[in-house]
Amino acid sequence: MRDRAELCEWYGAADLEALRLPGLPPSRQGIARKAAKEGWRRKPRGQSLTYHVSSLPPRAFDALLSRIIDLPEIDTDTDGLFDLPAMPPPPDLPENTAPQWVLPLMRLMKGEARGDLGRAWRELPLHVPTGTTLPPVEEAARVLVRLGLAEG
Numbered sequence: 001m002r003d004r005a006e007l008c009e010w011y012g013a014a015d016l017e018a019l020r021l022p023g024l025p026p027s028r029q030g031i032a033r034k035a036a037k038e039g040w041r042r043k044p045r046g047q048s049l050t051y052h053v054s055s056l057p058p059r060a061f062d063a064l065l066s067r068i069i070d071l072p073e074i075d076t077d078t079d080g081l082f083d084l085p086a087m088p089p090p091p092d093l094p095e096n097t098a099p100q101w102v103l104p105l106m107r108l109m110k111g112e113a114r115g116d117l118g119r120a121w122r123e124l125p126l127h128v129p130t131g132t133t134l135p136p137v138e139e140a141a142r143v144l145v146r147l148g149l150a151e152g
Contacts, residue, residue, distance in 0.1 A: 009107075013032045013035070013048070019064065022060060035055070
């Protein structure tokens with residue numbers, strides 16, 4: 001994982017513009033329009049708004065997550081890079097999407113849980129957006145393996 005300072009859950013339109021994530025408009029005005037149109041979860045920060053990472057479109061969320069956990073860019077050829085078993089994604093999870101609980105879990109692993117996955121999983125319900133449903137442990141493990149965050 002990279003520096004803890006990069007583990008944010010709330011981003012302003014200017015922050016998102018600077019990140020140039022796939023699936024987002026290139027300007028902060030375009031990002032703000034998209035956020036308003038799609039009803040992104042938001043909160044005020046000074047005179048502007050910040051948007052919760054779980055509101056980002058799937059490609060933008062995955063690209064951001066990849067940068068935080070130091071994975072290759074989404075469009076990078078990864079043949080032979082990971083030695084993971086071929087596992088199908090959970091039935092309700094698109095192949096290119098990480099669930100909303102993954103980023104908070106990674107923050108817990110990096111911080112409070114100090115790498116203890118069991119502790120991070122137990123504390124996770126207190127750190128996910130309201131209304132986020134956590135999967136059973138077995139399904140969560142399959143997702144973490146699929147994303148390259150755990151060994152199979």
